[in-house]
Amino acid sequence: MSEFDTLGLSQALNDAIAQAGFSEPTPIQQRAIPLALDGHDVLGLAQTGTGKTLAFGLPLVDHLLAQPGKPAPKTAKALILAPTRELVNQIADSLRRLTDHTKVKVATVVGGQSINRQINMLQRGTDILVATPGRLIDLMDRGSVDLGQVRHLVLDEADQMLDMGFIHALRRIAPKLGTPRQTMLFSATMPKQMEELSRAYLTNPQRVQVSPPGKAADKVTQSVHFLPKAEKPTKLREILSRDTDALTLVFGRTKHGAEKLMKGLVADGYNAASIHGNKSQGQRDRAIKAFRDGTVTVLVATDVAARGIDIPGVAYVINYDLPEVPDNYVHRIGRTARAGREGEAIAFCSPEEGDLLRQIQKLMKVDIPVASGTAPAPGTGEGVSRRGGGNRRGKGGGGGGKPANGQPAAKRRRPRRHRAA
Numbered sequence: 001m002s003e004f005d006t007l008g009l010s011q012a013l014n015d016a017i018a019q020a021g022f023s024e025p026t027p028i029q030q031r032a033i034p035l036a037l038d039g040h041d042v043l044g045l046a047q048t049g050t051g052k053t054l055a056f057g058l059p060l061v062d063h064l065l066a067q068p069g070k071p072a073p074k075t076a077k078a079l080i081l082a083p084t085r086e087l088v089n090q091i092a093d094s095l096r097r098l099t100d101h102t103k104v105k106v107a108t109v110v111g112g113q114s115i116n117r118q119i120n121m122l123q124r125g126t127d128i129l130v131a132t133p134g135r136l137i138d139l140m141d142r143g144s145v146d147l148g149q150v151r152h153l154v155l156d157e158a159d160q161m162l163d164m165g166f167i168h169a170l171r172r173i174a175p176k177l178g179t180p181r182q183t184m185l186f187s188a189t190m191p192k193q194m195e196e197l198s199r200a201y202l203t204n205p206q207r208v209q210v211s212p213p214g215k216a217a218d219k220v221t222q223s224v225h226f227l228p229k230a231e232k233p234t235k236l237r238e239i240l241s242r243d244t245d246a247l248t249l250v251f252g253r254t255k256h257g258a259e260k261l262m263k264g265l266v267a268d269g270y271n272a273a274s275i276h277g278n279k280s281q282g283q284r285d286r287a288i289k290a291f292r293d294g295t296v297t298v299l300v301a302t303d304v305a306a307r308g309i310d311i312p313g314v315a316y317v318i319n320y321d322l323p324e325v326p327d328n329y330v331h332r333i334g335r336t337a338r339a340g341r342e343g344e345a346i347a348f349c350s351p352e353e354g355d356l357l358r359q360i361q362k363l364m365k366v367d368i369p370v371a372s373g374t375a376p377a378p379g380t381g382e383g384v385s386r387r388g389g390g391n392r393r394g395k396g397g398g399g400g401g402k403p404a405n406g407q408p409a410a411k412r413r414r415p416r417r418h419r420a421a
Helices: 003-007 011-020 027-037 052-065 085-099 115-123 133-141 158-163 167-176 192-201 229-240 255-267 281-293 326-333 351-364
Strands: 042-045 076-081 106-109 126-131 152-156 182-187 206-209 220-226 247-251 272-275 298-301 314-319 343-349 370-372
Touching: 003 011, 003 027, 011 052, 011 085, 027 042, 027 052, 027 182, 027 206, 042 052, 052 076, 052 085, 052 126, 052 152, 052 182, 076 167, 085 106, 085 126, 085 281, 106 115, 106 133, 115 126, 115 133, 126 133, 133 167, 152 158, 152 192, 158 167, 158 182, 158 192, 167 192, 182 192, 229 255, 229 314, 229 343, 255 272, 255 298, 272 281, 281 298, 314 326, 326 343, 326 351, 343 351
Parallel strands: 042 182, 042 206, 076 126, 076 152, 106 126, 152 182, 220 343, 220 370, 247 298, 247 314, 272 298, 314 343
Antiparallel strands: none
16 A cells, blocks of 8 residues: 555556656655645745646546546636746646546647647647746736646746746736646745745645755755956866766756866766756757756756756766756755655856855855865855856856856846746
8 A cells, every 4th residue: 555545646647657656755745645635725935856747737637637628719728837847847747647548638839849849739728737937927918728627736946936026927917717726835045035926826725844044955965166267168077977878967057168077078088968058858858858868968058957857877976057046956866866766966166156156155154075176255256247247267167258048147037037937
C-alpha cells in the first residue's frame, strides 16, 4: 500500500500514482494535498526539488476526474501559469504521466511555437491548460481561448513571475476566469510582494511551509571560489575535468556570455550545449533532452532554465556568474540534489561580485564554505552592472552583452516583454 493512499485521493488516481512509480509523498505533498482536496485555496512554500508539481497536480486531477462532461471548444477547466517554457513543459509532462489512462486532457501554450497549431488545439477544448502568461494573452487577444469555465487556478513559481514582471499579465488574465474558483500559489521563496499577491488572488488561503524561504535543499553541498574574472574559464575547466561523465549545469548571467562560454567548452572537447533566450524552443528542447539522456554532459544556461529543468541526475551546479537576484541562487542550486539525491553547488565569485555573494548568504542565513581564494572586503567591489557593463570576460569567458532578458533594467517590467515566453 502506497502512503499516497492515506491522503484522500481517488482510487483511480492512486492507481495512476503507483503506475508512475511514486510511492512516498514528500512533506509538501503530505500537507498540501488534503487541504486542496477539501477545496481550500493554498499558499505553498517549499524549496525546489521537493515535489511541488504533484502537490498541486494530484488534487487538481482528482477534482477534474470527478467532474462530468467534456470541456467546451476553446475552454479549459483548470489553468496553470508558469514563468518559463521549460517549466510549462515539465509540469505538463508530470501531469500526463498521471492522466494518460483517464479522460483528463492536458494542453500547453508557450511562445516560440506555432500559435496556429495552438489555436487549433484549443478549438477542441482541454481540461488542464498549462501556459506562460505572454502567449496566453496573445491567444486571448485573438479570441482563441475562453477562460470563463476555469474553476481552478495554479500559479507555479509565482515569485519568479513577480521578478519577471508577469504581474501585469496576471491582472489581465484573472478577471477573465470563472468564479467561484480554487486558487493555489506555489513558490520556493517568499518576497514581500508575494504576500500582496496572495491577498489579491487567494481567499482565506491555507499556508503550507515545509522549509524556510531561501533555504537550499538539505543534500546540496555548497562551496565558493574567490578569483579574478579572468581566471574563471580555467577554474571551470579544472572542475569539469575531475568528472567528465557527470551531468553539470553551468549558469551564466547573459545570453551572449552563455553562448560564448558553451562554444569555448565545445572547442576544448567538452560535450556542451546551451539554453537561453536567444534559442528557439526547439533548440532548447533538444538541448535539455540531450542533457537528460547524457549525450550532453555540460549544459550552460541563463536563469531561463533555473526552474525548468527537472533532471534527477544533475550532479553539479556551477554558478559561473552569480545571479543579480539572490533568490535565483536558491533556484539554480535546486537543480541538483533532487528527489532525495545528493549534489554539489559550486560558485565563482570575482571581486566585483562580492556584494552579490553577501546578499545571497544573507538570504540563506549561511556562510558558504570557501574552497579557494580570499573573500573581498565589503564595499571593495561595485557589484555587477545591471546593464551588463561589468560582465565582459577574457578569452573563453562567459560574459558580455545585455542582461539575460535582453533589455536594460529600466525596461524589465514592461508587460509586452513577455510575449515570447
